[in-house]
Amino acid sequence: MSRSSVMKKERQAILLEKLKEDPFLTDEELAEIFGVSVPTIRLDRLELGIPELRERIKNVAEKNYSKVKSIQSRDMVGELVEISLGKSGISILETNEKMAFEKLKVIQGQYIYSMAESLAIAVIDAHVALVGVANIKYKTPVYAGSKLVARAEVKKSYDNKYIVWVKITEKQVEVFRGKYILVSLEKI
Numbered sequence: 001m002s003r004s005s006v007m008k009k010e011r012q013a014i015l016l017e018k019l020k021e022d023p024f025l026t027d028e029e030l031a032e033i034f035g036v037s038v039p040t041i042r043l044d045r046l047e048l049g050i051p052e053l054r055e056r057i058k059n060v061a062e063k064n065y066s067k068v069k070s071i072q073s074r075d076m077v078g079e080l081v082e083i084s085l086g087k088s089g090i091s092i093l094e095t096n097e098k099m100a101f102e103k104l105k106v107i108q109g110q111y112i113y114s115m116a117e118s119l120a121i122a123v124i125d126a127h128v129a130l131v132g133v134a135n136i137k138y139k140t141p142v143y144a145g146s147k148l149v150a151r152a153e154v155k156k157s158y159d160n161k162y163i164v165w166v167k168i169t170e171k172q173v174e175v176f177r178g179k180y181i182l183v184s185l186e187k188i
Contacts, residue, residue: 077114086125100144107142116166126184136178160184
């Protein structure tokens, strides 16, 4: 076996491990990690039967949407990739130029807020819920083409109210945080 085929086998084995740890790595991020070209990563994925990022996200999201009681999948902003009702959830949003201010290429706040709000509503264990109070902070601009990851955690629930914290990051840098008090309408 040639040296290049051994290197390829090792790279593919590590590629499988990396995508098991974080199935939402882009081909560009993987190429940077391995120091190879994007087409090389695409060929490796193809040989290993690993779908492209959008398909991986879609597959994970479809499994999770069926668990959600309070919001329909079409109402979510971002793809729901993990959820534990009444506890926590994670969603991912790949931004694009249509979401940005034309001149600045900065993502409009409504998309970031809606991502956080829809995840907060999805994560609580209620059939119908609305935001009663939201305390939010935009920490840094987000530019078109960024991949946002939102993490929600139910901090407390009592009677018909839930306190949910949501943090949104881009490349592990916090860009938004929100504290929501959600009201379940079914318990009123």
